[in-house]
Amino acid sequence: MSANRVPVHIITGFLGSGKTTLIHSLIEQKPVDEKWAILVNEFGQIGIDQAMFEQRNDVVVKGLPGGCLCCQLAFVLQAALVNLLARNKPDRVIIEPSGLGHPAGLLDLLRGDAFQEVVAVHDIIATLDPRRLDESRVRQHETFQDQLAMADAIAITMGEQASTEQHAHAQQFVATLWPPRKWVHRIEHGTMPLSLLMDSGQASAHGVGTVPDTHRQLIASPTLEGAFFDVAPPLGQPQQKTASALGYTSTGLRWHPNERFDFDRLAIYIGELPTTARVKGVFHTDQGWKQLNRADGTLSVGSSAWRQDSRLEVITSDNDADTHTKLLTELHSSEVLLQFFNDD
Numbered sequence: 001m002s003a004n005r006v007p008v009h010i011i012t013g014f015l016g017s018g019k020t021t022l023i024h025s026l027i028e029q030k031p032v033d034e035k036w037a038i039l040v041n042e043f044g045q046i047g048i049d050q051a052m053f054e055q056r057n058d059v060v061v062k063g064l065p066g067g068c069l070c071c072q073l074a075f076v077l078q079a080a081l082v083n084l085l086a087r088n089k090p091d092r093v094i095i096e097p098s099g100l101g102h103p104a105g106l107l108d109l110l111r112g113d114a115f116q117e118v119v120a121v122h123d124i125i126a127t128l129d130p131r132r133l134d135e136s137r138v139r140q141h142e143t144f145q146d147q148l149a150m151a152d153a154i155a156i157t158m159g160e161q162a163s164t165e166q167h168a169h170a171q172q173f174v175a176t177l178w179p180p181r182k183w184v185h186r187i188e189h190g191t192m193p194l195s196l197l198m199d200s201g202q203a204s205a206h207g208v209g210t211v212p213d214t215h216r217q218l219i220a221s222p223t224l225e226g227a228f229f230d231v232a233p234p235l236g237q238p239q240q241k242t243a244s245a246l247g248y249t250s251t252g253l254r255w256h257p258n259e260r261f262d263f264d265r266l267a268i269y270i271g272e273l274p275t276t277a278r279v280k281g282v283f284h285t286d287q288g289w290k291q292l293n294r295a296d297g298t299l300s301v302g303s304s305a306w307r308q309d310s311r312l313e314v315i316t317s318d319n320d321a322d323t324h325t326k327l328l329t330e331l332h333s334s335e336v337l338l339q340f341f342n343d344d
Contacts, residue, residue: 005118008121009123012096012103014100014129017157022187037060037090037094041098102146123204126148126150127156128155128157129162130156141247148177158296161298232308233256236259239253254311259284263287279294281293282304
């Protein structure tokens with residue numbers, strides 16, 4: 001076993017549980033002498049999380065949209081990881097599976113012959129939003145349960161947004177897991193101490209099983225359509241992609257970068273989506289390029305360095321699919337979209 005294997009950290013967790021925010025906080029604490037590679041998988045077809053990361057010379061970010069790393073995109077992950085290790089030579093790799101991704105297949109791949117002497121899988125960290133335990137649909141979801149069962153450590157997120165009672169319930173819930181997790185840490189302001197990542201040991205084998213039947217049914221003919229660096233859609237012709245699996249529907253939209261949105265009206269429309277909808281977007285607006293991120297009905301907005309195109313991803317339970325499709329269709333209307341075909 002090589003002593004020079006690259007540490008690989010898997011940060012898993014259900015939809016909207018704060019995985020990307022947590023990774024951002026770790027990047028901000030990154031040792032200056034290390035180069036990191038971040039692989040982000042998304043359930044949606046458009047791919048948007050990569051646009052949420054700032055471009056840095058010491059952090060390489062690769063987005064893999066349109067499926068599950070553990071199932072449909074396993075071969076894509078293998079190729080992407082081989083390429084990253086060979087070309088960028090990172091000192092550390094962080095993999096963020098989709099919120100609906102099952103970790104079993106991912107672990108099988110990383111521990112297989114192709115990577116056995118190349119990478120070392122460290123403690124699997126699962127993020128847990130205490131508010132999700134109040135939702136029977138989430139609490140009883142097989143993937144939600146398996147993500148926590150396979151985790152070596154648990155980061156309880158949404159420190160300021162969840163109530164004291166919800167946090168107490170989360171602590172009680174985690175305490176019932178067996179064997180006990182190596183650590184349980186409550187995340188405040190989206191920040192986790194870097195030492196919890198850097199000092200982690202080799203991932204354990206507890207809870208590791210086979211990919212469940214619900215995920216096996218997803219294994220079909222993988223496609224790279226919707227790859228993150230697709231050419232932008234033509235002016236006035238937004239691209240839309242929709243997919244459903246595991247009880248959830250994802251709808252993504254992309255616009256030419258010269259098409260600008262009325263920011264205030266855009267925010268209103270997003271606010272009208274079901275409160276349970278997971279919404280992420282990067283938009284060229286009349287107030288500049290903006291990131292929009294909404295989980296559990298709370299919308300956060302920030303500036304964005306992304307300039308390739310405007311894009312929106314909405315994930316809802318199938319019960320809300322008709323509602324969110326109707327609202328997304330309205331985003332094509334002129335009262336929300338301001339088109340400047342000669343924009344600089």
